[in-house]
Amino acid sequence: MYNLLQGKRGIITGALNDMSIAWKVAQKAVAEGAEIVLTNTPVSIRLGTINRLAEETGSIVLPADATSVNDLESLVDGAMAHFGGKFDFVLHSIGMSPNIRKGIPYENLNYEYFHKTVDISAMSFHKLLQVLYQKDALRAGGSVVALTYIAGDRAMPGYGDMADAKAMLQSITRNFGVIMGRERQVRVNTVSQSPTLTTAGQGIAGMGSMIDYVDNVSPLGNASADDCADYILTLFSDLTRKVTMQNLYNDGGYSSILPYPNQILS
Numbered sequence: 001m002y003n004l005l006q007g008k009r010g011i012i013t014g015a016l017n018d019m020s021i022a023w024k025v026a027q028k029a030v031a032e033g034a035e036i037v038l039t040n041t042p043v044s045i046r047l048g049t050i051n052r053l054a055e056e057t058g059s060i061v062l063p064a065d066a067t068s069v070n071d072l073e074s075l076v077d078g079a080m081a082h083f084g085g086k087f088d089f090v091l092h093s094i095g096m097s098p099n100i101r102k103g104i105p106y107e108n109l110n111y112e113y114f115h116k117t118v119d120i121s122a123m124s125f126h127k128l129l130q131v132l133y134q135k136d137a138l139r140a141g142g143s144v145v146a147l148t149y150i151a152g153d154r155a156m157p158g159y160g161d162m163a164d165a166k167a168m169l170q171s172i173t174r175n176f177g178v179i180m181g182r183e184r185q186v187r188v189n190t191v192s193q194s195p196t197l198t199t200a201g202q203g204i205a206g207m208g209s210m211i212d213y214v215d216n217v218s219p220l221g222n223a224s225a226d227d228c229a230d231y232i233l234t235l236f237s238d239l240t241r242k243v244t245m246q247n248l249y250n251d252g253g254y255s256s257i258l259p260y261p262n263q264i265l266s
């Protein structure tokens with residue numbers, strides 16, 4: 001323990017069960033001294049195990065569907081009431097594609113589903129930032145982090161419409177990062193995580209063999225959900241005060257390597 005987040009308070013979205021990246025962030029943030037508010041959709045709260053996490057971390061759970069500005073306003077109001085004022089960090093750990101869930105390939109997308117993918121996985125981040133901005137909810141020196149995947153920067157049609165949603169999420173990070181930086185002294189970044197076996201991760205076709213492949217290619221091997229949480233804590237801490245508007249890879253080096261067949265080396 002480093003007491004990295006002593007005296008800091010924040011909202012953590014997206015903890016569904018103990019595989020969730022957000023679950024690990026919540027546990028580690030509290031271990032580092034933070035006070036947190038957890039949130040998820042009413043249905044995920046019911047079907048998942050977030051209440052167990054709340055008990056373990058001494059936190060409250062405020063339900064909110066991140067596609068609803070009203071819900072997000074209530075969430076931020078509720079968090080400010082709970083903390084007794086402004087807070088320091090927010091994790092956006094939200095993603096879902098009905099097209100992927102139903103196994104619909106990129107060249108045959110259902111556009112109603114595509115709207116949902118973008119609303120849940122990308123536009124929700126703009127909505128969250130806009131509510132945080134309008135309510136002036138974050139303290140100077142604060143930090144907002146969203147989770148993304150390399151398919152947001154490189155072609156990977158197997159990741160379906162989520163690839164487009166992640167590209168949009170990363171763009172929102174840069175654009176809102178300007179406003180949050182200039183006007184509120186708040187950082188906004190994305191962490192681009194290795195493929196990880198979570199409930200969302202398991203939805204991607206061929207995920208198991210893809211994880212093994214990427215693990216082999218990455219010099220340090222794949223980053224786990226625990227590794228991801230450790231990295232996110234540094235971004236919430238005061239040690240990264242000037243890091244903003246970045247897409248930061250937590251992927252064992254995968255994003256910088258040109259994969260080649262093993263036989264070329266042997």
Ligand SMILES: NC(=O)c1ccc[n+]([C@@H]2O[C@H](COP(=O)([O-])OP(=O)(O)OC[C@H]3O[C@@H](n4cnc5c(N)ncnc54)[C@H](O)[C@@H]3O)[C@@H](O)[C@H]2O)c1
Nearest residue numbers: 014016020021044066094095147148195196198199200201
């Ligand atoms: N697992 C991976 O391989 C991987 C890799 C890179 C990035 N990510 C990203 O990490 C983030 C967290 O995913 P995870 O892998 O921990 O899976 P997860 O399934 O545990 O978390 C996804 C969360 O999104 C929540 N969610 C869905 N719709 C919502 C809505 N309308 N409002 C609020 N919350 C909603 C779910 O309830 C769930 O808690 C996602 O953004 C995902 O795209 C995952």
